[in-house]
Amino acid sequence: MSDVVEAPAARACVLLAEDDPVSALFLAEALRSLGLDVDACDDGLLALARARVRRYDLLLLDCRLPGLGAQGILGTLAADATMASHGVPAIASSAEMTAAQEHALHAQGFARVLRKPMQVQDLEQALTAVLAGAAPLLDEAAALEASGDARTLEALRGLFQTELETLSTQFDTLLDDHAELRERLHRLRASCGFCGATPLSHACERLASADIADAATDPRVKTFRERLTGTLQALRERTAANA
Template identity: 45%
Template sequence: MDKEAGRYRVLLAEDDPVSQAFLCAAIRASGGEPTACADGPTALARAREGHWQLLILDQHLPGLDGDALLAALHRDPARAAFPPALATTADPDSVRARLLRAGFAEVLPKPLALETLQAALRRHGCRPAALDDEDALRACGSAAAVEHLRRLFAEQELPRVQHEFDQHGDNHAALRPTLHRLRASCGFCGAAALAGAAATLHGALANHADGTRLDAALKAFAQALRDTRTALHAQLNGDGGDLS
């Protein structure tokens, strides 16, 4: 974990802009901080100059394919070791063995479902914290203000969100205003994981995602909502530490 930033730093190399936007949102929802590149040479330069917890490399990139990029990193005499690397490819069955031999920790199929990516991120240590006290303090200015807003969030906003989800049932499009409002509230309370899950679900609804991707986004949001409510209950009732 990047201690200074408090985030799990992921270097993403993906040349398709739609896939790149989706993957970045999914990484944020999982507690990571993505940096995206659209071609192999740029990704190689960024990998060499930064400190990363995970690399996610598309196998077919302009200028330098994913396996060639990884080989170049392994030959770099200036770096003793690099973080785990995941390959993404539209043809995993035909290249899986070769990519694993090249040093990739996993080979993920494209199109990549949210649930598949988040499971892979968890396997490699990327787990969102339900509450980020430093983010909340920066947004609110004082521990007293954070506690007051978190209490309102726990006692009023989150039950209302749960009620609206239960009320709308399968009419998912009606949830978009709820998600938009929730993301703003999350910022003041340091609920980055829930904000990320809400952003991913909002994007899936706005882009009319297919059933598999939408179901995964709904499940991830429901889990983030449960985790946030549990963390707030623990902190506000004296079981989860304080902000001092």
Template identity: 45%
Template sequence: MSSLLANTDSDPASATRIRVLVADDDPGSCRFLCDGLDSMGARAEACMDGMTALQRARTEPFDLLLLDCRMPGAGALQILTALREDEQACSAESIAVATTAELEPGTRQSLLDAGFSEILLKPCGLARLQDVLALVQPDRRDVRVLDDRAALTATGDATTMRALRLLLREELALLHQELDALSRDRAGFSERLHRLRSSCGFCGAAALSTQTVLLQRQLLLRGATPIALARFHKALLATLQALDS
């Protein structure tokens, strides 16, 4: 894994590559994730324990954090909580994905509520890893707007998934109509986004969930910017289109 940890600052192309922090104490998983991300054009850095990962995320700006739920020192939840509470951390607002080899009932939703944009079950294939990488590439055409596998894991069966997606469709249509007014109501908008995060988690709406988390945090810290609103609006429309197809 030494090639992945090498300093590539001298490479001009590295400045435009997505930076990913991979924190995992299992050598095999860490190697697969780093090599897979590297093959997709990202720039991965490996950490084998939680406290080292937290320190790196505090001092370096990463676009994406892949954090294992169980690590020596600190797990994914502890790391992300510490980062989100530290406004000075360079990766305080980075997109975060929790990785785990087993997912107990209810754990998925609790991780989404804590601020993770997605949960990656290990072992995984390169296609699933590409889905995760796409969370920081909202303009890519191959972003999976609705993840059926994630939705089925969260809901338990296809009938419940379809019912919840119908409810999400109604919620998003109403939100689209009220978006301009909500953008001027900081507290009301934040509360609405909080409820939306839960719906996105149950329905496998990963792209919209990511933009919802980022926008909600921005509202709490300093208010929504036009760019953040535009990205959220784009993800909302894409999700509506996917739900209608």
């Protein structure tokens, strides 16, 4: 599918609410390095105001923000279904936290709780787990909007499945050629945009931006393999159902 016009592949956007300047800089840069857009603020009431009118893909909230902490923000959003970010998955972060406080955060509905300071790998693992559960492997509405109609979409997905089958057999070899891998991932993101494969698109972007030192342990490689396998299986099931 490399000869088609590239459809814009949506980047997941995170609302980052963090008042410590050092932590805010680290988290914002880490999120961007993982292929995410970031909307950052340093005040809880401002974070709530933004979440009220914009639907984010993820909320990353410090527990002790000025004005309103993570629990207050999530509680307000959960109580009002008219707010744009009602129901959006959230991760809480804190430098000081007892076991009881961590349990309370999980009980309230936070998908993950991260202790500061943290490593980029800790953040990556949390994002992978949370965003994987937030988006379907194949988004029908997004795919129809990008492709134009159901007949075109089915044709594109047939080509997309062939593309993924080929990549699946070549992926281990491509890990030894970073330039070629990045080029293939760039082309694959175009296909993802047309076919509604948003999680795979995000995994492509994160892997393309990575400097892979050890493919066997790099979480971005692991995530990409999982998204590739899952998306390919979903396409195979659709093909079998339509046969």
